[in-house]
Amino acid sequence: MKPIIRNNLIWKFSLLLAAASLFVLSFVFNKLYTNRSSVAEEVRHAEEYLHQQEKDFDKFLNDTSFIGRLVENRESINELEKFAAKKYSVFIYKINNAGDTSALV
Numbered sequence: 761m762k763p764i765i766r767n768n769l770i771w772k773f774s775l776l777l778a779a780a781s782l783f784v785l786s787f788v789f790n791k792l793y794t795n796r797s798s799v800a801e802e803v804r805h806a807e808e809y810l811h812q813q814e815k816d817f818d819k820f821l822n823d824t825s826f827i828g829r830l831v832e833n834r835e836s837i838n839e840l841e842k843f844a845a846k847k848y849s850v851f852i853y854k855i856n857n858a859g860d861t862s863a864l865v
Contacts, residue, residue, distance in 0.1 A: 816846065820843075826839065827852070
């Protein structure tokens, strides 16, 4: 009976040793071949996109004459199409003397 138990223990220990060595190798290959720069590149692209949208919105806010034309419904169709093509939306409303609001855009 002892040879069977001995062979069984050798089999279990060799399987454990193989699993542990594969586990260690997976960490080594993960450190060597993982490209972390792609994540950093995507973060940089996202930040550039947000900064570009922020600059465009600031430019819109500084154009008070266009906002005034929007409030008074005197904008041209070209201006309105250019404004509608933006990747963000703006909610413009007017408050009358009674304190009621009316949506414009």
